[in-house]
Amino acid sequence: MRGLFRFISKFYYVFLFLILEIAAVFFIINNSYYQGSKIGNYCNSVASKIFQKQDNITYYFGLSVENKRLAKENAALRSQLLTSFVPVNNDSIVVNDTDYVQQYSYVEAKIIERTLGKRNNYFVINKGEKNGIEQDMGVICADGLVGFVVKTTDNFSLVMPVLHQDSRHSVRNKRTNVTGTLIWEGGSYTEGRIIDFPSSIPLKRGDTIITSGFSSNIPEGIAVGYVDKVYLDKGTGFYEVNIRFSADYNNLKYVYVIKNFFQSEERKLMSNIEKDKERN
Amino acid sequence: MSRLNITLLGALHFVLLLFAQVLLFDNVRLFGYVNPMIYIWFVLMLPYKTPHWAVLILAFLMGLCVDVLSFGQGFHAVTLTFIGFIRPFVLNFYTGNRDIAPYQRPTLSDMGFMQFAFYISLLVIIHHLLFFSLDVFRFDEIFPFLLRLFLSTVSTVVIILLCDFLFLRKRE
Structure with a gap:
């Protein structure tokens, strides 16, 4: 017994090390999947308050760039307004506005915290359930695609951007209409990769890639x-x-969260596929 | 320096480095690869004679705090605890037969440039290797992995050397 005590007191820090490592590994296991509650709770915790404060300070430094971007976007949107168009021939234009039903509405939100250097990155935005944000909603910005919401709390939401290994988005070549899948293989946040473009249809450097609309949230x-x-x-x-x-x-500072009014309808339809799979 | 003073100084280092890491250096994203991790310095600069258990617990706490504040998922805690564990063995090479004052620290002015740079680089490389292996974990992404490892190590080491030179230099 005394030998055991002497052994433990001599190598106590090895045991301490092992205990602490096991505690840390448990912490990893609890956090490893994004829907595991801990990272989501992050949004409620002290951390989000600190980052909100930090954002209030650093916010001012990017204002001029942000203003230019917003002005540019406003100009683009203004040119799409009905008042920017002149009818070519008054007789031949008929507008049946009851033919149109709104499918998407947008909520603007500010990114208050983000990671970019990791293999799996996340953004935190300052809108949550109180603002009508729900899980799986798509997120875009003025210049392009961002990702979708994976977790919400009352005032904040966690966004999985395209810079994540579980991120899959259906995309399309604007010129040839061929569809493929957008993934991200780590490394630089300026580059992504598309797989599944068939080689039978030629592709040129500089081709524009846009979202295909096959997923219900974007x-x-x-x-x-x-x-x-x-x-x-x-x-x-x-x-x-x-x-x-x-x-x-x-x-990136401001993003738009997309609400799809037809989502529940689409989901109902898609659930048939799952039922079908269960049956087989 | 009394025991109380050194504890307070340690607490100050802890808070300063934690916030420098989370608020400043986590926002440094040169080329998308470089992410300096200056909080490691907290464990590296603890006095030579800090008890082993204290180094381990402080390293664990520091890692955990960084994890909670920066989506670390626990990787920071695991790797920094490991650094806390091997630090005494690495420092043994340097102290050897030297007489160490009670609160002497491994700093630039104490060890000399070459030895200090080697000590910092060795532990930072081990830390980053472990950290990025936990983060990436895939063989087919080996090239971005190595580039990230190299650039982050260089930036972390350079920043620690600079900070040590600026803030801890003995003024004769």
Whole structure:
């Protein structure tokens, strides 16, 4: 017994080390999946208050850039207004406005904290359930695609941007209409990768990539990026494409969260597929 | 320096480095790869004669705080605790037969440039290697992994050397 005590007192810090490491590993296991509650609770905790304060201070430094971006976006939107159009021939234009039903509405939000250097990155935005944000809503910005909401609390939401290994977005080549899948393989936040573009349809450097609209949370035609490098995978017959993102995720301040009014309807339809799978 | 003073100084270092890391250096994102982790310095500069258990617990706490404040998922705690564990063995090479005053610290002016730079680089490389392995974990992403490791290590070491030179230099 005394030998045991002497052994423990001699190597006590090895045991302490092991105990602390086990505690830390438990912490990792609790946090490893984004829907595991801990990271979500982050939004409620002291951390978000600190970052809100930090944001209040650093906010002023980017204002001039942000103003220019907003002015540019306003100009683009203004040019789409009905008043910017002149009828070519008064007789031939008929506007049946009851033919249109609003599908998407947008909530503006500010990014208060983000990571970019990690393999799996997250953004925190300052709107939550109180503002009508729900899980799975799409998030875009003035320059392009951002990602979607994975977790909400009363006042904040956690966004999984395209800079995450679980991020999958259906995208389309604007010129040829070929669809593929956008993934991110780590590294620089300015570059993404598209897989599943068939090699039968040629691809050019500089082609614009937009969202395909196949996912219910992001509308069609949102800019994603531009084709930078193209590799041909001879084994599969598919292109592997490196793209430059059109949005600058480092300087991003304001984003839009998208509410899809038809989402529940689409979900109801999709649930049939799952039922079908269960049956087989 | 009394025991109380050194404890207060340690607490001050803890808070300063934690906030410098979370509010300042986590926002440094050169080329998307570089992410200096200056909070490691807190463990590296504890006095030579800090008891082993205190180094371990302080390292764990520091890692945990950084984790909670920066989506670390616990990786910072695991890696920094490991650094706290191997620090005494690495320092043994340097202290050897030297007489160490009660609250002497491993700093630039204490160890000399070459030795200090080597000590910092060695522990920072081990830390970053472990940290990025936990973060990435895939063989097919080995190139971005190595680039990230290299650039982050260089930036962390340079910033620690600079800070030590600016703030801890003995003024004769």
